[in-house]
Amino acid sequence: MRRDPFNHQPAGGAAVRRTPQHVAVIGAGFAGLAAALRLARAGARVTVLDALDGPGGKAALGLTEFSSGPTVVTMPQVFRALHARLELPLPELSAARPTTTYHAPGGRLFAPEALHVAGSLEPTLAQLSRAEGRCYAALLASARRMYLDAQDTFLFAPPPGPARLARYALTRGRRAAPLSPLHRHVRSGPFMTPFWLRFATYLGADPYRAPAVLHNIAWVELGYGVWHLRGGLLDLARTLHAQAEALGVRFEFGTRVTSLSAHGGLILGAHTSQGAFAADAWVSAADRALTLSWLGGAETPTPRGVSGFALQLQLNEDRGQAHYIFWPAEYAREWRDIRAGGLPRDPTLYLHLDGTRAFLLVNAPPDPGVTDRPQNYGAWLLARLQERLRDTPGGPLPVAEWRALSPAEYARTAKGGALYGRAPHGLTGSLRPGWHLPHARNLVQVGGTVHPGGGVPLSVLSGWNGAGQLLGLKFDDLDGRQVPQGTEVWPFGL
Numbered sequence: 001m002r003r004d005p006f007n008h009q010p011a012g013g014a015a016v017r018r019t020p021q022h023v024a025v026i027g028a029g030f031a032g033l034a035a036a037l038r039l040a041r042a043g044a045r046v047t048v049l050d051a052l053d054g055p056g057g058k059a060a061l062g063l064t065e066f067s068s069g070p071t072v073v074t075m076p077q078v079f080r081a082l083h084a085r086l087e088l089p090l091p092e093l094s095a096a097r098p099t100t101t102y103h104a105p106g107g108r109l110f111a112p113e114a115l116h117v118a119g120s121l122e123p124t125l126a127q128l129s130r131a132e133g134r135c136y137a138a139l140l141a142s143a144r145r146m147y148l149d150a151q152d153t154f155l156f157a158p159p160p161g162p163a164r165l166a167r168y169a170l171t172r173g174r175r176a177a178p179l180s181p182l183h184r185h186v187r188s189g190p191f192m193t194p195f196w197l198r199f200a201t202y203l204g205a206d207p208y209r210a211p212a213v214l215h216n217i218a219w220v221e222l223g224y225g226v227w228h229l230r231g232g233l234l235d236l237a238r239t240l241h242a243q244a245e246a247l248g249v250r251f252e253f254g255t256r257v258t259s260l261s262a263h264g265g266l267i268l269g270a271h272t273s274q275g276a277f278a279a280d281a282w283v284s285a286a287d288r289a290l291t292l293s294w295l296g297g298a299e300t301p302t303p304r305g306v307s308g309f310a311l312q313l314q315l316n317e318d319r320g321q322a323h324y325i326f327w328p329a330e331y332a333r334e335w336r337d338i339r340a341g342g343l344p345r346d347p348t349l350y351l352h353l354d355g356t357r358a359f360l361l362v363n364a365p366p367d368p369g370v371t372d373r374p375q376n377y378g379a380w381l382l383a384r385l386q387e388r389l390r391d392t393p394g395g396p397l398p399v400a401e402w403r404a405l406s407p408a409e410y411a412r413t414a415k416g417g418a419l420y421g422r423a424p425h426g427l428t429g430s431l432r433p434g435w436h437l438p439h440a441r442n443l444v445q446v447g448g449t450v451h452p453g454g455g456v457p458l459s460v461l462s463g464w465n466g467a468g469q470l471l472g473l474k475f476d477d478l479d480g481r482q483v484p485q486g487t488e489v490w491p492f493g494l
Contacts, residue, residue, distance in 0.1 A: 020044060020279075020280035020281035020442070020470075020471075021044070021045055021280050022044070022045045022046075022047070022278075022279045022280045022281075023039050023044045023045070023046050023047075023279055023280065023281045023282065023283060023467075023470070024046075024047050024048075024049060024270065024277055024279035024281075024282050024283070025039070025046060025047070025048045025049070025282075025283045025284075025285060025467075026048075026049050026050075026257055026270070026282070026283070026284045026285060026286050026291075027048075027049075027050055027057065027284065027285030027286045027413075027447065028048050028050040028052070028054075028055040028056070028057065028237075028241065028251065028253070028285075029055075029056065029057020029058065029059070029237075029285055029413070029447065029459065030056075030057065030059075030233075030236075030237065030240075030456050030459045030460050030463065031057075031285040031446045031447035031448065031459040031460065031462050031463030031466075032048060032050070032057070032283070032285030032446075032447070032463060033048075033055060033237065033240040033241060033244060033463065034082065034240070034459075034460045034461075034462075034463030034464040034467070035283045035285060035446055035463035035464065035466060035467035036048050036244050036249045036283075036467075037086060037240060037243060037244050037247065037249075037464075038463075038464050038467045038468055038471075038473070039283070039467050039470075039471070040244060040247035040248060040249050041086075041247065042468075042471050042473065044281075044471070045248070046244075046248070046249045046250070047249070047250045047251075047252060047277065047279065048244070048249060048250070048251045048252065049252050049255045049257060049270065049272060049277065050251070050252070050253050050254075050255060051254070051255065051256035051257070051273075051412065051413075052253060052254075052412070052413070053253050053254055054238075054241075054253060055237040055238060055240070055241035055251070056233070056234050056237035056238070057237075057285075057413050058410065058413050058414075058419070059233045059234050059237060060234060060237065061405055061409055061410070061412065061413070062310075062312050062403050062405050062409070063312045063314075063403050065234070066234070066312050066314075066357060067232045067233050067234040067359070068310060068312060068359070068405055068409075072096055072226040072227060072228055072229075072323060072352065073093070073226070073227050073229050073233070073456060073457065074220045074221060074224065074225070074226055074227070074455070074457060075220065075224070075457035075458075075480060076093045076224075076225075076227045076490070077478075077479045077480060077482050077483065078457040078460060078461065078478045078479065078480055079091050079093065079229070079236070079457070079460075080093070080479070081478040081479035081480075081482075082460060082464070082478055085476075085478070086240075086243055088239065088243060091229055091230065091236070092229070092230035092231075093227045093228070093229055093230070094227065094228050094230075095114065095117045095225045095226075095227055095228075095490060096225065096226045096227065096228055096321070096322075096323060097113060097114075097117060097118070098111035098112055098113050099112055099113070099114050099221055099222065099225060099226045099323070100112070100226070100323045100324065100325055101322065101323070101324050101325070102195060102324075102325045102327065103324065103325070103326045103327065103388065103392070104191060104327045105327065105328070105329050107391060108191065109127075110127055110128075110191070110195065111127065112124040112127075112222060114221065114222055114223060114224060114225030114226070114490075115140070115222065115223050116223055116224050116225065116483070116484040116488065116489050116490050117224075117225040117489060117490050118489070119487070119489040121136075121137060121140070124136065125137070128192075131189075132188065132189065132191070132192055135188040135189070135192065136188075136192065139186055139188065139196060139215070139218075140218070140219070140222055140223070142185075142215060143215050143216055143217075143218040143219035143222070143223070144219045144223055145175060146175070146176050146213060146215055146216035146219070147216040147217075147219040147220065147223070149168075149172035149173070149175060149176065149216075150168070150172070150176070150213070150216055151480070151481065153165070153168045153172075154168075154432075154451075154452055154453075155452045155453075155458070155461070155480060156452075156461075156477035156480045156481055157475065157477075158435075158451075158465065158469065158475050159432075159433075159434030159435055159450075159451040165431075173213075176212060176213040176216075177212035177213070177215075178211070178212070178213070178427060179427075180211075180212040181208075181209070181210065181211065181212060182197065182200055182205075182207055182208075182210040182211060182212050182214055182215060183197060183207060183208050183210075184212070185212035185215055186212075186215060193331075194327060194331040194348075196215070196218060197331065198325070198348070199214070199215070199217040199218040199221065200214040200215075200217065200424075201306060201363060202217050202454070202455060203217065203305070203420055203424050203430070203453055203454050203455075204304075204305020204306050204418060204419055204420035204421065204423060204424065204454060205305065205306075205423060205424045205425060206306065206335050206338065206339065206423065206425065207335065208332065208335050209423070209425040209426075210424060210425060210429075210430075211424075211425070211426060211427055211429065211430055213430055214424065214430055224483055224484070224490065225490060226323070228321050228354075232354065233456060252274065252277075254273075254274070255272045255273060255274045256272060256273040257270050257271070257272050257286070257294055258271050258272060258273065258294070259271045259294050259295075259296075260282075260291075260294040260295050260440075260443075262295060262439065262440060265439050265440065265441050266440075266441065266442050267279075267281075267282045267440055267442055267443050270282075270294075280442065281442045281443070281470060282440075282442060282443040282444075283443070283444050283446060283463075283466065283467050283470065284443060284444070284445050284446070284447075285446050285447045285463055286413075286447065287413070287414045287415050287418075287421055287447070287449050288421060288433060288445050288447075288449040288450055289415040289421065289422075289449070290414075290415055291437065291443075291445055292437070293415075295437070295439075295440065299422065302422045302423065302429075303422065303423040303425065304366035304415065304416045304418035304421070304422060304423060305366065305418045305419060305420045305421060305422060305423040305424065306338065306363050306364065306365070306366060306418065306419065306423075307363075307364045307365060307366045307367070307407035307410050307411075307414075307416065307417035307418055307419060308361050308362065308363065308364055308405070308407070308410060308417075308419060309343060309361070309362050309363075309364040309374070309377065309378075309381070309404070309405070309406055309407065310359065310360060310361045310362075310404070310405040311359070311360040311378050311381060311382060311402050311403070311404055311405070312357070312358075312359060312402060312403045312405065313357065313358035313359070313360065313382075313397060313399050313401075313402045314356065314357060314399070314400045314401045314402065315355075315356045315357065315358060315397055315398055315399060315400060316356075316398040316399075316400045317356065317398050318355045318356050319353045319355070319356070319358070319394060319397065320353060320355070321353060321354055321355070322352075322353045323350075323351070323352050323353075324349075324350075324351040324352075324353075324392075325348060325349065325350055325351070326348065326349040326351070326385070326388045327348060328344075328346040328347060328348055329346055330346065331348065333345075333346060334346060334347050334348060334363065335363075338363060338364065338365045339365075341365050341367060341370070342365065342370065343362075343364055343365070343370055343371060343377055344362060344363065344364070347362035347363060347381075348362065348363065349362060349381070349384070349385055349388065350362065351385065358397055358399075360381060360382070360385055362381065364406070364407050364417075365407070366407060366415075366416035366417050366418035367407055367416060367417070368406075368407050368408035368411040368416065368417055369408070370406070370407055371406060374404040374405075374406035374408070375404055377404070377406075378402070378404030382399070382402060385397070414449075419448075419454065420448050420449060420453070420454035421448065421449030421450075421454075422449070432449070432450050432451040432452060432453050433445070433449075433450045433451065434450065434451055435450060435451060435462075435466040435469060444466045444467065444469060444470045445466070446459075446462040446463045446466035446467065447459055447462055447463065448462070450462060450466075457480075460478070461477070461478055461480065464476060464478065
């Protein structure tokens with residue numbers, strides 16, 4: 001019988017937890033890097049397997065030296081805490097002011113300020129009519145209440161069990177409009193309704209099928225702000241990778257896992273494109289659906305969350321840092337197209353500028369085969385973007401070269417290219433699975449497809465604490481609750 005790598009039985013005593021000698025981490029995205037770092041600091045020997053050629057996960061797809069994933073960050077306190085735990089110099093973060101500039105067809109602009117960066121709602125409300133302003137303030141307060149009510153159960157704590165879920169549902173959960181879909185909860189006119197709906201896409205949801213509780217995501221951005229990280233997220237991934245190597249972590253890039261071998265409830269090894277690997281314990285920071293498939297199982301059939309179609313743009317001149325959203329003529333049509341399995345014919349354009357680089361993203365169905373000609377759709381998107389930019393102060397972008405990333409490219413790191421796993425639709429759809437899989441007691445599952453959810457700060461929390469649970473370490477919220485209170489504000493530069 002194979003020995004359980006987690007426990008040993010001292011003479012005359014109960015089993016005690018011990019650190020496995022060798023832990024394999026699958027995936028070198030932000031969750032996998034955080035997991036590897038915590039394991040190595042606790043004394044484990046760590047090997048990281050990743051199918052890509054370098055660290056960063058989705059952020060490392062496409063052009064070299066060019067992030068292909070998130071462009072700005074939220075929850076800056078998590079990044080500062082992670083650096084502090086690792087004894088690294090604190091990251092340079094600066095608040096985006098405004099958070100984003102929204103362009104509607106016809107020329108109307110909206111550029112909201114985050115409450116705890118600006119210190120007041122006045123700069124935001126001044127851009128709205130009196131009726132829109134009242135609705136904005138009410139919906140912002142609703143998002144804040146939902147976020148604060150949920151954080152101790154769903155964000156800054158281990159995955160909740162039935163008792164904690166029931167306690168939340170019977171108390172604070174009753175204030176999260178549990179019987180209302182999001183699109184009804186945020187109804188506030190043709191201009192502002194899409195503004196509130198889009199935050200649900202941060203968790204991969206179709207906003208017209210999302211539960212109202214996902215409205216809490218809006219508070220993270222509109223309350224606490226979005227932040228530019230000096231060097232970008234790809235640079236952060238490389239910093240964490242270098243620190244892990246300094247702690248003795250071994251990285252095997254270009255190594256694609258094809259299956260996991262299990263016996264007696266333990267994972268014994270992985271079959272990969274580079275041969276077999278064995279370890280005492282395992283952390284999978286890959287899509288949960290992929291992990292289950294490697295074990296010969298499958299997730300309960302549910303819709304996958306949205307994917308993306310992106311353009312990486314190299315510019316001939318520095319355009320500074322900014323974040324723009326260009327609304328389509330009809331936001332609902334975009335989602336009808338995606339539900340029908342096609343690329344949207346009039347998509348919302350998400351544009352991020354960072355010096356001589358730009359990143360354009362649109363929502364797409366989670367289907368790697370949605371197009372066999374990504375360059376054609378990419379060229380059409382670029383022309384559409386340049387047309388929308390004609391009425392802006394900077395005008396069209398001086399593009400030197402560009403590359404398209406279709407759902408097939410994102411499928412290299414996620415099943416079907418779905419950015420955040422299964423779709424968070426319905427009353428219980430927003431609940432993320434926990435860190436453990438049945439019949440695999442020496443493996444934990446971390447990352448954006450499980451608790452606490454998608455996005456870089458939550459993936460870091462998942463990797464850091466999922467690996468910590470593997471070792472029996474205390475949960476560490478990475479200072480997630482350390483945020484401005486009342487009339488306090490974040491400093492402009494942290």
